[in-house]
Amino acid sequence: NSGDYIQAVLDRNVAENISRVLYPNDNFFEGKELRLRQEYFMCAATLQDIIRRYKASRFGSREAVRTTFDSLPDKVAIQLNDTHPALAIPELLRILLDVEGVPYDRAWDLVTRCCAYTNHTVLPEALERWPCSMLEHVLPRHMQLIYHINFLHLQEVQKRWPGDMGRMRSMSLIEEEGEKRVNMANLCVVGSHAVNGVAAIHSDILKATVFRDFYEMWPEKFQNKTNGITPRRWCVQPGAGRPHLREDRRRVDYAPGEAAGIEALGAGPGLPARRDEGETGEQAKAGGADRARHGRARQRRVAVRRAGEAHPRVQAPAAQHPARHHAVQPHQARPHRALHAAHRHAGWQGGARLLHRQADHRARLRSRQH
Structure with missing residues (x-):
């Protein structure tokens, strides 16, 4: 009520854009930031519902009964369909750490056991990469967690291949060349217990090229699920x-x-x-x-049921009784003399000349009267 109505409406529109614009153009900063907010919005809403349902006693209840998360991986499976929901990994970690008070090592173990990653492309340039500056501005806590995940992950890589800077560079969650960016595909691999392609040849290419270093480090993670x-x-x-x-x-x-x-x-x-060669009687019966x-x-x-057999109470009145249906009758034009009489009758009454259908209608009425 302070009078700044334009700003009030603007703030509302900006908030509603999260669910108003589908697939915004991310070739410019505003569109890219909106897409990031949308992805986080979907991940956060889904994970909050998952945690609520896990803690509840029964479906639809809001009463929390489970107070520990020991059975979370047995009750919850989160499938990351490509890199778009990758923010679910730091978001679930944030919920367990900041909201539920779970220690970090235990929380990270729960995250990796709940999440699995499905890759849909073998082109490295098609995998999502978000600027670190944008994530630090929009999701500062999540960026802090990603930095920590990457730090611990690179320690494991260093133990496995001491002094191999090439592997550390390719397996890092943070790309240092040019503008610093977060490689969301690498985040999905590190934060999941299973990684799969959608065809056998696709999965083989992932293991041989895109995620070769990860496959050498965790061969048990990689598998195939044919999409078909x-x-x-x-x-x-x-x-x-x-x-x-x-x-x-x-x-x-x-x-x-x-x-x-x-x-x-x-x-x-x-x-x-x-099929068009016909069937025997036994086959037709089967x-x-x-x-x-x-x-x-x-x-x-x-x-x-099948069309025409649906329950009559969910149909329009005319379709409630199929036996009463009548075939559509073809249009029967009136004889020329009947149409001429209709035109003449309209003229006697001082009306304008009738259209063809109007004359036909009046001729039909006159035939019924006589």
Whole structure:
């Protein structure tokens, strides 16, 4: 109420921009800072909810029951999907240290056991790097923790490879060349108990190039999780009603490089090579049973059946009784004399000349009257 209304509205708009602008242009300082604030906002909100739910007695409760964090890694798994949520590592460490009063060594152990990192790119220039000056301005406490994490991490590197400055430079969380920046990918590797790519060849490239030094230091951390469909589940799940096909035709071992064995499913006795070649009576019956089974499962999950079979109470009144539906009737134009009579009748009443549809409507009304 002091009269500075413009500044009051400006402050509100700046705060709301965190959730108003998606993927701001980070080619300039303001956009980059907004993106940093957005990433921290999402991480902080998520972690506070995780800690609240961990401490609560039951889902939805706000009453804290657990007072220690010994079982936190058994109850919580935080998957860092690329480097965008990397700030979750120092944020979780900050919560455990500053809010919950956990000693540093114990807190760092909990952080690394809870977090895992999924990498999506093999291009080093595509991995996030934040200027240290910006982090010191926006998140000073987190930058302090990152410096401390890096200090302890480089001590371990020095013990493993004494005097190897090249490894220390490549494995450091802080890049010293030019403007000092935080390498968020290195932070994710150091602060996680598992690191994976999304394809076998991708994971091999990470171990051979991008994170080679980290792989040599912690080979047990690196693994692969193929981002795609499991062929065995894809083939077997729809065929629960076809045991003879599942046992005889789908017994395929999908070792690395052997997924081509799925081609054997396309031909053979009792199974058409192509879908359009038709099915035998037994196969059609089994297929119908499979479709019905999956339909019942879908109905249990989402309470919706097939189109036209949904519960009438959630439909518009006209769709409540499918048996009463009528086909849309084609438009039937009136005879020319009926339209002429409608135009004449309108003229007698002193009205303007009718449009075609207006004349047709009046002709239909006149035919009903007569």
